[in-house]
Amino acid sequence: GKSFRYSSNLNQHQMIHTGERPYKCTECGSSFQASSSLLIHQRTHTGERPFHCTDCGKSFNLNSSLVRHRRIHTGERPCKCGECGKSFIRNSDLIIHKMIHNGERPYNCSECGKSFRTSSVLLLHQRTHTGERPFRCTDCGKSFNQNSHLIRHRRIHTGERPYKCGECGKSFNQRSHL
Incomplete structure (x- = not known):
């Protein structure tokens, strides 16, 4: 067995075995073993990014x-x-x-049989079959099949240039433009 210096740590650990999740989110009902996990989860509702x-x-x-x-x-x-x-x-x-x-390459497309290393890449590939473009720009309405493409596109509207050249100090909106 595992030993603990503090009884609170033992109690916390025992919840793994009992399945007890006493900390409940009042917003969505999700429950957690640790109060710290609940606090982190609540940031998904509040949008807090400290x-x-x-x-x-x-x-x-x-x-x-x-x-x-x-x-x-x-x-x-x-x-x-x-x-x-x-x-x-x-x-x-x-x-x-x-x-x-x-x-x-453990993830296979049921539509065409192509295989992929990750489930997320399989999901992106499957959108080529479905035409799904679930990520929509709230400024201009343009839709994208990947969230990263929407984030990159949004920089057109915000003017954000997060990639700075260490040599000359010039900033760019895409890493590939460095």
């Missing part, structure tokens, strides 16, 4: 998301592939990358 990037002003609901985001500005890529040496900001991206080396 963690701000000092470089670009982008805000996040979790400090860990800000820490990961900061790696874009610092260039830090701590997750390295032992096979080819390629580095990544997130471990989840490294895991997906490793599938290149082992050839794993």
Whole structure:
């Protein structure tokens, strides 16, 4: 068994085994084992994003998301592939990358049989069959099949240029324009 220094930590741990989730969201009814998890969840309803990037002003609901985001500005890529040496900001991206080396593509399109490394890429692919474009710009009404495309498009309206050249200081609305 596992041992704990404080009884509160033991009580918290025991909820894993009992399934007890005493902290309930009054907004949607979701329940949680820890009060801290409820507080984080409630930010989805309030829109609160208390963690701000000092470089670009982008805000996040979790400090860990800000820490990961900061790696874009610092260039830090701590997750390295032992096979080819390629580095990544997130471990989840490294895991997906490793599938290149082992050839794993576990997600198959039922429409055309094409296979993919992740379920999210399969979902994007399936939109080529359905024509679904669920991400709509509230300013001009243009629709997109990926949220990232909408975010990039919105910069036309906002004038945001989050990618700054370290050499000359000029800013761009797309990383590929650096």
